[in-house]
Amino acid sequence: MTVTIKTPEEQNQMRIAGRLAADVLDMIGEHVVPGVTTGELDRICHEYITNVQQAIPAPLNYRGFPKSVCTSVNHVVCHGIPGEKTLKSGDAINIDVTVIKNGFHGDTSRMYFVGKPGIQAERLAAVAYEGMWLGINELGPGKYLGDVGEAIQTFVEGKHFSVVREYCGHGIGRVFHEDPQVLHYGHRGAGMELREGMTLTVEPMVNAGKRHVKLLNDGWTVVTKDHSLSAQWEHTVLITADGFEVLTLGADAREC
C-alpha cells in the first residue's frame, strides 16, 4: 500500500482538476434528452475537456478504454462505453467524467434522467446519492475507511437495495486509481486510518435487485446479473485537518 499525502500545492492542483470535472457534468446536463446517443454525449464532453478546458479526458485509452467518458444506462452498473445507443424518455444514465489538468486527476459522476424518470429509477438514484453523502460525511483525520463503508451499506440495505462489491472508490492524484481502495461496505473501525492530505473518491454503485454483477464481452461494460436497475454518484474528496473538502461540487453548490 502506497498512499500519497498531497502537499498544500498539490491540494491546490487537485482543487483545479476537481472543479473542471464538475464543470463538465454541469455542462452536459442540458444535452441529456430523448433521441441523443451516448456517443454524442461523449463527443460533446471530449470537445469541452480538450478545447475549452485544455485538459485531458483520463478514460481515453486508459487500459484500452476507447472513449472519453463512461455512460452507464439503466441496468449498466459502471464503465458503459459510449456508442450508438439512443436515449429514450424514462432512461436513467450515469455519466462519469475524469479529467487530467497539470498532471492531476479529478473524478466525478452523476445520474441524469431522460425525459420523465421512472418511479423506481428516481428512488434508486436518490438512495445512491444519500448513501454517497453519508459516506463522505464520515471522512476526516483519525476516521477509518470502514466507517465510510458501514455508513453506506447500512443505509442502502435498510432501503432494501444492494451495494456492489466488485468495484470501489480509490485514492486519486497524479495517478487515476491509487491506494487506498474505498469499499462501499464494511465495518466501522476497520481498514485504513485517514490522514490530512489524502485525496480519494467515494462512488457507491447501488442496485435495485441483488448486488451481483456481470462483465460483458466488450471487456468493460458492467451490468447487474439480474438486470435490475443500478445507480451511482461519485465525488473526489480531500481529507482536511478538521474533516473533508469535496473537490468536485457543481457550480450551484460552490461558494465561488
Ligand code: MF3
Ligand atoms: N471514472 C471511473 C472511476 O470512477 C473509472 C473509469 S475507468 C475507464 O474510477 F477506463 F472505464 F474509463
Ligand code: CO
Ligand atoms: Co473513481
Ligand code: CO
Ligand atoms: Co469516475
